[in-house]
Amino acid sequence: MFLAGAFAAVTILVPYLRGNLCRTELVLTHMTRRRKLASQLLTLIPALLIIVTASEGTGQDSRSGAGSASTGSRQEKKTEMSWNDILRFARHGSPTPDRRVEKSDEEWRKLLTREQYTVARGKGTERAFTGEYCSSHEPGVYACVCCKTVLFDSREKFESGTGWPSFTQPAATNVISYVEDTSYGMERVEVLCSVCDAHLGHVFPDGPGKGGLRYCINSAALMRIQGD
Numbered sequence: 565m566f567l568a569g570a571f572a573a574v575t576i577l578v579p580y581l582r583g584n585l586c587r588t589e590l591v592l593t594h595m596t597r598r599r600k601l602a603s604q605l606l607t608l609i610p611a612l613l614i615i616v617t618a619s620e621g622t623g624q625d626s627r628s629g630a631g632s633a634s635t636g637s638r639q640e641k642k643t644e645m646s647w648n649d650i651l652r653f654a655r656h657g658s659p660t661p662d663r664r665v666e667k668s669d670e671e672w673r674k675l676l677t678r679e680q681y682t683v684a685r686g687k688g689t690e691r692a693f694t695g696e697y698c699s700s701h702e703p704g705v706y707a708c709v710c711c712k713t714v715l716f717d718s719r720e721k722f723e724s725g726t727g728w729p730s731f732t733q734p735a736a737t738n739v740i741s742y743v744e745d746t747s748y749g750m751e752r753v754e755v756l757c758s759v760c761d762a763h764l765g766h767v768f769p770d771g772p773g774k775g776g777l778r779y780c781i782n783s784a785a786l787m788r789i790q791g792d
Contacts, residue, residue: 644733644774644775645733645734645737645775645777646775646776646777647769647775647776647777649775650742650753650767650769650777651753653741653742654742654743654744654753655744658738658740658741658742658758659737659738659741659758660738660758661713661738661739661741661758661759662738662759663759664759664760665710665711665713665759665760666760667760669685672684672685672710675710676709676710677784679784680709680710680784680785682784683763683782683784683785684708684709684710684762684763684764684782684784684785685710685762685763686763687754687763688763688782689765689782690728690782690783690784691727692726692727692728693727694727695727695728695729695782695783695784696783696784697729697783697786697788698727698728698729698783699723700729700788701718701721701723702718702788702790702791703718703719703790703791704718704788704789704790704791705717705718705735705788705789705791706718706721706729706731706781706786706787706788706789707786707787707788707789708757708759708760708762708764708785708786708787709762709784709785709786709787710757710760710762710785711757711759711760711762712787713739713757713758713759713760714735714736714739714789715734715735715739715740715757715764715786716731716733716734716735716779716781716786717731717735718788718791720732720733720734720773722771722772724771724778724780726780728765728780728781728782728783729780729781729782729783729786730771730778730779730780730781731778731779731781732771732772732773732775732777732778732779733773733775733777733779734779738758739757739758739759740755740756740757740758740764740779741755741756741757741758741761742754742755742756742767743756745766752766752768753766753767753768754766755767755779755781757785762785763782763785764779764781764782764785764786765779765780765781765782765785766780767779767780768780
């Protein structure tokens with residue numbers, strides 16, 4: 565009787581124990597797999613860090629290079645003007661100068677020779693091929709005869725054959741002011757010293773430089789400062 569009861573109990577417990585054993589093995593198997601996966605991920609972390617660091621460095625180098633190129637481009641645009649720039653300045657206002665020099669008419673007469681005053685303050689024009697700097701190509705810079713502001717560089721001077729000193733670009737964008745001139749039945753653009761409003765001459769769109777400009781300037785409105 566006792567043996568029969570024990571056998572019955574074992575018959576019931578064995579399937580139960582087998583089920584629990586299977587579940588236990590399954591849990592252990594999953595845990596083992598997770599440990600292996602975690603171990604593999606840990607070995608990959610250094611490699612991932614190297615890749616991320618390299619990518620960030622490349623991005624910074626690219627942005628830095630673009631910034632340098634952009635800065636260079638802006639500088640080039642600032643110094644190289646075209647005829648469209650001249651027309652825009654003449655119609656809508658010229659760049660603001662760094663300073664202003666203003667004197668009375670009497671003061672200008674005392675500072676300048678008769679020819680300088682006639683040209684620079686009276687908007688006169690010297691006769692062609694008579695100006696001091698017409699055929700001069702010595703190194704240096706050319707300043708306004710009235711206020712000594714540097715206006716042109718001798719490296720931008722060229723032989724135009726017109727009888728007046730000719731330049732392709734000013735020394736800086738804001739040293740010249742531009743005014744539409746319709747005198748004598750012509751449509752021209754007058755150029756003035758932006759610091760003291762001295763008349764310099766006119767600018768035309770037939771120059772040899774990249775901007776295609778020819779600044780036709782009176783020698784009497786200029787003074788040359790010798791260079792090396």
